[in-house]
Amino acid sequence: MNIRDRREERTGFQESAPYKATYDLQSDFVMVYGIDESMPRRIQEWKNKGYVVHLMTGxxxxxxxxxxxxxxxxxxxxxxxxxxxxxxxxxxxxxxxxxxxxxxxxxxxxxxxxxxxDAGVEAIxxxxxxxxxxxxxxxxxxxxxxxxxxxxxxxxxxxxxxxxxxxxxxxxxxxxxxxxxxxxxxxxxxxxxxxxxRFYVPTHSLINYTQWRIVSPESMLLDLPAIDGYIAQIWTGTSRTKNVYEGVRKERTFETALLEYGMMQELVSGTDRNMWFLHDPIEDNPRYTWSDYKKNYLKTVVASLLHPEISQYEISPWPKRIFDGKYPNEEGTGKEAIPEDYATTLLTIMHTLGDMNQDDVQEYGMAEKIGVLVSDSMMYQRKNFHTDDKDSSERYDGTDTNTVTNEDDIDLLNFSHFYGLALPLIKRGIMVRSVQFDNVRRFSNYLNDYRLLILSYEFQKPEYPDLHMALAKWIREGGVLIYIGNDQDPYHYVREWWNTGKIKYDVPREHLFEILGLSNEKEQSIYEIGKGVLGFLNISPEDCANDRKSADTYRDLITKCLNTNNHQVELEEKNYFMVKRGPYRIAAVMDESISATPLKLNGHFVNLFDPALPVITQLQLGPEDMTLLYDLDDDMPETEMKVIAASSRIEDVINHDSGFEMVVKGPEKIKAVARIFCPKKPVQANLIMGHKSKSIEWDWHEESKTIFVQYFHSSTDSTKISVKWS
Known part of the structure; x- marks a missing residue:
């Protein structure tokens, strides 16, 4: 972990309550929430604590x-x-x-x-x-x-x-x-x-807004020069929304979050705009237990870290409700405050997130870039018109997964047209990115990094005909397009460019196929187009979510297309995702995949999801297991101390011949921990608060030459950790 300037704004949080030491998370910036009469006072309170101060409001x-x-x-x-x-x-x-x-x-x-x-905030x-x-x-x-x-x-x-x-x-x-x-x-x-x-827009992903039946500008914001970036509002509440894979409807928090974060990354891809990925250690629904919150929080953290292009994070909305709040206990007999170990782990993760801007990135088994083309128009088609009961829509606000009971509205909420295209690949360990189709008009060569793209107009529509021109050019130059659709979507008949004017098409697919030289082709087949390939599957995308046979047909078509016209690309199927970001190793093993074979990791690691920050030499991950590790074999120093991990902000380090001192900051009353590399075996570790010093618990790990310390922060005095080895 490096000492960093708060002005880097790597991490931040939002809070509507006044400053309080119990949730002073020591991130780089704070977003003071709300524009009531107390706003100027709250802004000044956080400024006085050294934060870069932004304002957030709805x-x-x-x-x-x-x-x-x-x-x-x-x-x-x-x-x-x-x-x-x-x-x-x-x-x-x-x-x-x-x-x-x-x-x-x-x-x-x-x-x-x-x-x-007027109160001096630097961003809104x-x-x-x-x-x-x-x-x-x-x-x-x-x-x-x-x-x-x-x-x-x-x-x-x-x-x-x-x-x-x-x-x-x-x-x-x-x-x-x-x-x-x-x-x-x-x-x-x-x-x-x-x-x-500066102005930023915190927004849910296009995937989630479509799923929850909300309309928002999304990619339209790219056309506004006054917008400087975004916060990807993705957390357990969005990502636990149930979807269907091989006919089974259930929560798939990790896989959904993986797709959502990838979608939001597209809002800044190729631009100079900022993106912070949000995590929430709990969620808006207060009826879950701490163990449920923790399990799903870790899934969203890992899913976000598997997108190494983003290295800025909102580490928490509303820390007051996390560290001062109470939620149901496991027995269902009452409520309890946050468990001590979970609080410690949260702080460790939050400060680790500030160190994710790493140059050395390795993605395991993700050689080919694959995208599912999606458009803002997905949000425009979120009402069923195939039944006579037009009053059945139930508004789903994300706070309770069981509030929607009408069968047609459950079908909408499942959003199987999209997940039917994405999950059959994600579940085989094949990384799929949601590619913003609208951006083809905004950025030249936007599609050039992709070898394979997947498209359907059964749940969205192309808003401009020139999108097809760009897509055809990409295919002819060697791209592989998989088109899935049976032309049955009633929204094909809205008043739009493909059915107005002198030339009319029944459905927008016909215009695309005509440009590709396939005007009269309606047969399910593989077509060679210049140096590229079009694979056409004449079924609804939701069929690929509802049964395995259709999903297998879809996957087989992809394999055949990638091995046509001298492409010869082999996709590596596996049951996990793994990325290395500098010294950090991030991995997740999925259920419902090609096997339940565990992922085995060997080396010398610090487990950052364990409050004791243990040094381990091997780790075995089974289905639904996640991990965030620090790889001790990655460029460790020999003569200087180094903070491997800490549940504190490290403000300053003073080295001397006999040891070191470091200034640590964090919320009071929460157990803090740190693991630190030392060139020599320590003989003493002290906690210094103001002018008072006392010894603290510590353990030495000889093989890794690291010391583990436990301590508490002070909200009134400066807090230092002192370690001596002679």
Missing amino acids: IAWGEYQDYLYGKFDGREHWDEAQKNKQGSHILHGKDIPYMVPTVAFTQYLTSRIKLAV HLEEPEFWVDGGYSESFKREWQIYYKEPWQPPHDSVDAQYRASHLKAYLYKRSLDRLCSELKEYALVKYNRFL
Whole structure:
């Protein structure tokens, strides 16, 4: 672990509560949450503790009652609250509706956030631009429809076309709001303070928003120069949402998180924008036990670390609810605070995350880049129209996996059209990236790194015809495209470019095939296109999720296409994923894979998921086991001390002939640990708080030449660890 400047902003957390020593996680930055009257005071409190301070607030919802009830401008604004078909407001809490992002609401937020700029924050995070699929019935939305489409509003439930157009408008409205707000406040900060203000959007993945039936701008944000980056809001609550693989519906937290983090990585791929991956040691649902939270948290951490292109992290939302909160015990007889060992492990992981910007990266068995093409238009097709019961939709907010009971809505929630393309490969240890199809128009050569791409229009649509031109060029130059679809999706008939004008196609696939020289081909087959290959499977993608036979047919087609036209590519099937990032080894073994054979690792490692930070020489991982290791055989020093791992922020290290001292910082009342390489065997280890010194527990591991120490931080005095070897 290296000493780093907080201005690197490698790690951060968000918190709405005032500063408190019990959840002072000692990350690089803190996002003070909310723009109420206490905001300036809270900002100053965290500044006084040495943090780089950002502000976070909701752009779709928040404590904005002064706007709703007319105190802001003399007019009530409940007509701008999102409303469903039944006429009910869509609420995040009492008097906290999800808002339609009108010009007036944007102006209100701009005026409120100016106070945070005046208080000196360095960045603003406008989180979760969310418009529910069930919304679209408020008076303000009807007005926006008329302005945008230049026609009278149509109820979204009337037709697939109305639903698709309503959802597209919802995404546009949040794009407009973010553009106006961020641009105006950037200018305000430069004019008034000569300060460059940064803007970030914390957002769920496109996969999750589609699954939960929420519309958001997603890749549209790439078109806004005022946006500087994002936080990937992925955690147990999103990733434990059930999906179907080989006919079995269940939670697959690791695999889902792996796909979600990969999806979010695409928002910054090829750009200079920042991305922080979020983890949450618990989740919004307070009804789980600590053991459940821990198991799923570790799965999301490992899934994120398997994407080495990202090395910045939001280590926790709401640390107060983690370290001061209580949750059900295993016996179901009451609630308990966070177990001591879990708290220690959390801090170790959080500080390890700050050291993930490593140049030496090795991905095991991931030679070929494979992508599933996805588009923002996935979010526009999230209402069933194949049944007569058009009122059956149930809004799923992610806090309880059992709230959706209607069979059609469960089918929507499963999102099997996407998972049917991704899970049959992921479960065989083949890394699949969700590739943002819309970006083909934004970035030249966007697809060049991929050998194999998978596409279906049964759950999304191409928004522009030139996407097909770029895709055809990529294939002719040697790419392999697998197209899966049976042309049965009712959304093929929305009013769009492929069925308007002089040339009309029944479905957008026909336009793609025509460009590839296959105008009349509808047979399931393999076609050689220039130096590349098209493999066409005439089934629904959800069939590949519902039964193994279809999944096998799909996998066989991929294998045959990769061995056609001199490609001769062999995909390595395995039951695990593993990546090496500098000295860190990250690995996960999956269930439901090609075998239950354990992954065996030999060497000299420190297990960072164990609060005792033990040195181990071998590790065996079975199905659903995860690990994060420090490889002691990786470039260890011989004459200088080195911190291998610690559940503290290391602020300073002072070396001398007889030992060293290091300044450690962290939340009080939580047991802290560290494992440190020493060139000589220590004789003494002390904890120094202010002017007081006392000996602490320590153990020496001769083979690795490392010392293990345990201690507690002080919130009032500087805390140092002193180790002497002579």
